Amino acid sequence: MDAIYQLIHDYCPTMPDWLALALAILLPIAIVMGVFLTVFALLTWVERKALGRIQNRRGPNRVGPVGLFQPIADGLKLLTKEDIVPNAADKVVHFLAPVLVVVPAFMVLAVVPVAKGFIAVDLNIGVLFALAVSTASVLALFMAGWASHNKFSLLGAMRGVAQVVSYEVPMVLAAVVVLMASGSLSSVSIVEAQRGLTGWFVCKPWGLVGFVIFQLCAMAEVARTPFDLPEAESEIVAGYHTEYSGFKFALFQMGEYVAAITMGGITVTMFLGGYLGPGCDLPKFGWLISACWFFAKLGIIVVINIWARGTWPRVRVDQLLGFAWKLLLPLSLVNIVAMAVWHFAPNKLVGWVESAVLLAVAIVALVKINAGQTFEKRSYRFTS
Amino acid sequence: MSNLLGKGMIDGLVVTAKNFVTSYFDGNRKDRLFTYQYPEERMKLPENSRTFPFLVYDGTPDQMRCTACKVCETECPPQCIYIVMERDANGKPLLRPRVFDIDISVCMQCGICAEVCPTNAIKMDCDFERSAHGRFETLLSHLPELLKSNDYYHQIKSAEATRVDATRKPVKKAAAPAPVKPMPTPADILTEDERSAWQRGCQSEIGTGPIVWPPPVVVKKKVAGTNTEQNVSAAPLPTGTPWHDSGIDIAARMELAKDRSLADKLMAAMAQLDCQACGYDCRGYADALASGTNSDFTLCTPGEEETKNMLEKLLKEAGKL
Incomplete structure (x- = not known):
């Protein structure tokens, strides 16, 4: 600015x-x-x-x-569709929810450094702002579900709240390692801390684990398949936006997609080196090249999102919450320890090996502990 | 290795990635991307597919197979067919429809009309692009739109059309040796005034009493070879089937066959269309009823109730029922 x-x-x-x-x-x-x-x-x-x-x-x-x-055709079609508000709905809240769902998605963009020297506001608490604001979308989501006065909407909204609250915890803890490594909450400082050939945080053991946890949590936070329980169409019609049509429905879709993009942008900023890449420091076209790097990395995240959506089936509610609380949360705590070990190691190699071994042991142990929780194979009385 | 954590998820990702990438190389194969790009690309519809009925003609449109026997009209469950038989100037039926309408907004595409048609004239089409802007006129098919060539039938349903052609030929051959004897029409034997007088008489007498055909009038006619006018009685031939003319009222037909055998009387009760709705021509059905090879007297659809009642009466009198 x-x-x-x-x-x-x-x-x-x-x-x-x-x-x-x-x-x-x-x-x-x-x-x-x-x-x-x-x-x-x-x-x-x-x-x-x-x-x-x-x-x-x-x-x-x-x-x-x-x-x-x-x-464009979809947008025009949704704009011209009839806007239906249920009789029993809370009219004001029903109207406000789709507006509010878009706002946090766009607000997060303020602290995403899109290119070198191009950021809307370089807040010194940028990451905190992003994480806090992106969670606010759950409020709009619950408003939509509650105001619709419809059991499917309410079920979807309840699921959404449970999901976002659960995944917020490992997500923040996974972001903590990045803050420890860069020593700053400003998104530009985080990007600048990742300079160097293997400087990207994803290239370090704690960074890789942090990246995977953060990415999974981001997918859950914006309710994309396989974590799209709040709007599971085969179970609860369309979840919290069941009672929305026309442009309000379009706003929900837009909020969801823009949130997916901005969460991708935060992921890129924190783990994939943001706008960094060969040629990003050139005096004349550096800003353009760095923007290309940013959007290329964002594209990779988006492709991963789409690829996962096209592949994995939706998880059950108990699997969803169990995954967050029993696997991701302990693992992200271990990850912070691994980061500390890496930081205080006498040299880089030792730190690398130590943190990698620690994380590997933690993953195996967590999987073994949780393995006992699987259901028994069901047997049927009347089948041969 | 097979139980490695997350291997199933990775395998799934590999499968979808392979599907995505290979679709750009073998995407034109219909077992891969099986979407038909509809307006440009059309699926060959299976023979069993059916939409709305159409009428088959052989050669040119006036050689239509339909005899306007109205079996389809009678059988049609939603009653969407309307037929009026073509008649010549004298009111004699021409064994083809003048009006043949099918309301496809009512038609439920059941195919019963095609199943009951005795002459294989009405068949089910595969044309599904029948959307229209109006509910009434545009969805009412008239005879010209309904008529489609036998070649078209072969095109859309080749196996079925070939089967139909194979069954049609022997029927035609069987019918050929017994051509219907041309009846003298009023035009042949009456002068202009007398004919119009007779027609007026016919019209006024319809429903009031039996019409006697040929009319018991003594006509003056030039006899070949002589120059004198001679009185000629136009009496019916003692043999033959003078009643075989659907232009004659059933009462008049029965009058003509009054002194004949049971088979002739039965034949006179028929609709005289030789439409084969019953499976025979009129002569054949009468013989079958008389000999007892067929005891179902309800098969003459064009004759409607009056034929049915007459046949029942005749058969009862003869002790066949």
Whole structure:
């Protein structure tokens, strides 16, 4: 923001201060919103295409070249649809929920460094802000479920709350190792701390485990398959947005997808080196190259999301909560210890081996402990 | 190794990744991406598929197979078929429909019309692109749209059409040796005035009493070879089937066959269309009823109730029932 303010002053010294300030505030917002809404539109298209190919279909290919304008057609269709509010619904809350679900998803974007020197606000508590705000979407989700006055909506919302609250804990603990390594909560400082050939945190044993935990938790947090229990269509119709139609439904979809993208952006920032990559420091086009690196890494996360969605079936509620509390939570605690061991080791090699062994033992032990929890194979009386 | 943690999940990822990537190489095979790109690409519909009925013609559209026997109209469960038989200027039926309407908004695509058709004229189509903007006129098919060639039938249902062709030929051959004897029409034997007088008479007498055909009028006619006009009595031939004309009222037909054998009387009660709805021509059905090889007197669909009642009466009188 300050940099843009300075830039406006340099090029246009006659501009009044208040206008320059307003421009400096609004410009980054416009750019970030524009870019990420385009990415969101593209993501829906990519997802439908990829899922189609995975399921022996072609996916959308009617609107525009190879179906590229499908998101526009979908948007127009949802805009023109009738907006139905149930008679028994709490009208105000029912209306507010889809608005609120989009807000946190976009607010997180404020602290994602999209390119070198390009971040909407470089908060010194950036990661904390991101984690706190992204959780706020669960409030909108519960508002939607409760206000709809529908048992499926309420069930979905309850599931959503249980899920987000459960996965928030290992997620924050997995982020702790990154904060320990970088010594800062600012997202730009975290990215800058990952410089070097193997500087990305994902290249370290604790970083890898942290990345996997964080990624799984991010998927659960934005309720994507295999953790899409709040809107499990085969069980509870559409969960918390059962009673939403038209543009409100579109807002829920948008909130969900934008949240998936922004969580991907946070993951990239914290574990995959953000905008870092060869050529990102070039004086002239460094910002463009670094932006390309950021979006390439974001693309990888998105592809992993889509790939997982196309492959894994939805988990049960008990499996979902058991996975968070019995496996991810202890493992993320061990991960913090492993990070400490790595940090205080006499040299890098020792630290590497020690933390890797510690994590491996922890994983095997946790799996063994939890293995006893599997159900017995069911036997039927009347089958041979 | 097979019990390694998470191996099943990785295996699943491999399967879907393989599916995704290979679809770009063998995606044109229909066992891989089996979506038909509908408007450009069309599936060959199976022979058993059916949508709405159509009428088959051999050669040109006026050689239609339909004899307007109305069996389909009678049998159609939702009553969506409407048929009016073609008649010539004298009211003589021409064994083909003048009006043949099918309301496809009512049609339930059951195929019963095709099953009961004695002449294999009505068959089920495979054309499913019948959406229209209006509920009434656009969904009411008339005779010109309904008529489709036998070649088209072969195109959409080749095996079935070949089977039908094989069964049709012997029927035609059997029918050929016994051509219907052309009856003298009023045009042949009456002068212009007399004919119109007779027609007026017919029209006024319908429903009031028996019409005697040929009319018991003494006509003046030039006899070949002589130049004198001679009185000729137009009496019915003692043999033959003068009643074999569906333009004649059933009462008049029975009058004509009054002194004949049971088989002739039965035949006179038929609708005289030779439509084969019963499985025979009119002569054959009468013989079958008379000889007792077929005891079902309800098969003459075009004759409707009056034929049925007459046949029942005749058979009862003869002690066959």
